[in-house]
Amino acid sequence: MSTDIKVLVNEIENYLWPTEEEYRKSCADFTALLPVYIHDDLNHFMMAVKSVFKNTVKPAEILIMQDGPVHENMIVFIDFLIKKYPHILHHISNQKNQGLGYTAAKGVLSAKFEIIARVDADDLSTEDRFAKQLQCFCEDAQLDIVGSNIAEFNDDYEIQTHRTVPSTATDIDHFSKMRSPFNHPSVMYKKESVIRAGNYADIQHFEDYDLFVRMLAQGQKAKNVAQNLVFMRAPESMYERRGGAEYVRKYISFRKKLLHTGYIAKKEYLFSILGSLLTSYSPVFVRKILYRLFLRKN
Numbered sequence: 001m002s003t004d005i006k007v008l009v010n011e012i013e014n015y016l017w018p019t020e021e022e023y024r025k026s027c028a029d030f031t032a033l034l035p036v037y038i039h040d041d042l043n044h045f046m047m048a049v050k051s052v053f054k055n056t057v058k059p060a061e062i063l064i065m066q067d068g069p070v071h072e073n074m075i076v077f078i079d080f081l082i083k084k085y086p087h088i089l090h091h092i093s094n095q096k097n098q099g100l101g102y103t104a105a106k107g108v109l110s111a112k113f114e115i116i117a118r119v120d121a122d123d124l125s126t127e128d129r130f131a132k133q134l135q136c137f138c139e140d141a142q143l144d145i146v147g148s149n150i151a152e153f154n155d156d157y158e159i160q161t162h163r164t165v166p167s168t169a170t171d172i173d174h175f176s177k178m179r180s181p182f183n184h185p186s187v188m189y190k191k192e193s194v195i196r197a198g199n200y201a202d203i204q205h206f207e208d209y210d211l212f213v214r215m216l217a218q219g220q221k222a223k224n225v226a227q228n229l230v231f232m233r234a235p236e237s238m239y240e241r242r243g244g245a246e247y248v249r250k251y252i253s254f255r256k257k258l259l260h261t262g263y264i265a266k267k268e269y270l271f272s273i274l275g276s277l278l279t280s281y282s283p284v285f286v287r288k289i290l291y292r293l294f295l296r297k298n
Helices: 005-013 020-024 042-053 072-084 100-110 129-139 169-175 191-196 207-217 236-241 245-260 266-280 284-295
Strands: 027-037 058-067 089-094 115-118 143-153 159-163 188-190 221-233
Touching (some): 027 129, 042 058, 058 072, 089 100, 100 207, 115 129, 159 221
Antiparallel strands (some): 143 188
């Protein structure tokens, strides 16, 4: 199994598409939910899909949720997948861009199987990601959601930081009061559990965190695998997006929601707002340093 990012990238770049019959020999009954929109890069998307194909246990359904128009080369690639894997690849498209929350919620409702794995359009799953997460569900039928740690890489495919999340239910609950307790491109969850919690909502930047909190608030059972099962792309633009007045406004609105529902205490609310103000109004290079010092592990 490739745990080195550059080895995995090399294997993905040289990976040959199997026939549908070959693919189905190592399938299990779960859905890989993969949203895509106009700003996603074709090469990054292709690599993300190939990383799914390279898994030792593959999803019996890959559900591509297209959020509005995309570039022609992306359409050509999706059409190639549909024609080559008609029983595996399903494609649903919104006529116009509706946002990630709407698109992911629609994908959950459309998924064929009870177990759903989220896959981002520019991240890479390790070859054993799905096998390890499915094993967690096999070992504990009461589990509702399973995530993992992630390693973040730059445009040169060099690991920059790691986002490590707590493994146990108690620690996950405690962590969730201040930060998202799951790395969203690593999660695998039960469709019924997500729907019971109200599914994804239209809360820009915080769609995933919002859903996770609602699942935990219902007492749903959670776990994180204490390994990096996803390599997450983290270019400079990621730090640029996590700043500015509009980002702060949306963050405060989200934290107020958690406060008013009683999920967090006033002390947790105030502390998180102060932290957000510090990072969001700092220059990008300072914000990057703050993330690495306080929110990530090197």
